[in-house]
Amino acid sequence: MDAAAATTFHHHRRKDKVVVIMGATGSGKSRLSLDLSTLFFPFSEILNSDKMQVYSGLDITTNKIPLHQRRGVVHHLLGDVDPSAGEFSPSDFRHRAGEIISDVTNRRKLPIIVGGSNSFIHALLVERFDPELNVFDTESSSPSSLVISSELRYNCCFLWLDVSFPVLSEYLIKRVDDMLDSGMVDELAQFFDPDATEEMNRTGLRKAIGVPELDRFFKEHPPGSIKDEDRVRKGAYKEAVRAIKDNTCKLSKKQIRKILRLKRAGWDLQRIDATVAFTAALTSDDSWSDIWERQVLEPSVKIVNRFLME
Incomplete structure (x- = not known):
């Protein structure tokens, strides 16, 4: 194949179709x-793109879907990365996820x-990715870092799940309480490393919300040193929980801005x-599941069906 033919093939090659579900x-x-x-x-098969859920460990803290709730659907990069191997970067994700997409589409899924x-x-997703540029860094002095390409290497169907922020923040606060009730503190107590350096705390799984907030608490009140019922009454514990809730809400705002x-x-987000x-759901209305199906699932199915028919 000569250079001109190769260029023509590149520009006219059929791109693999992927569905992308985004949201805070x-x-x-x-x-x-x-x-x-x-x-x-x-x-279909699911490919996780949550940067904390890619790591193994801290299943409650990172809110991974338990195996018994996955309905038999194959999940990729959900707890597959060894956190001791160091930071799993966007470049690493591009490489690993790209291989997975090729495999899934080759099996006609x-x-x-x-x-x-x-x-x-x-x-x-971008056709040309520069790991040296952070296109979401609005404080950067370099104009080139603010340019987000709309040229994508896959044929993408984007579904953007949006919830008004007051409602979402109320839900997130409740979700943190539910995670705490499910054993998040004990999970983080086992993960706690009193010898962890500041540098270690800025990488990988240790950046997950809940780890730094409760690390500060555990340094004052080492796990096992006091009874659970005493720990809950400690002002430091309440402060840590408040910080987890605040930081979770701040994260969601940051994600929405991105x-x-x-x-x-120019990304075609539906x-x-x-x-x-x-x-x-927050008011314990029994009809919330019907509302979800009517207002979220049904329009999403129509969008995906139309995309697959194109």
């Missing part, structure tokens, strides 16, 4: 991915990418408003 933390991405995968079962780490999603930047850059369903 806690916005229902995992639920939607499972709902869609179940409907398209066994022709549909990859569904789901996760809140927009830096991972950007690194994976999504809006991608949309402004917004699905899940606010009514979340409001119903």
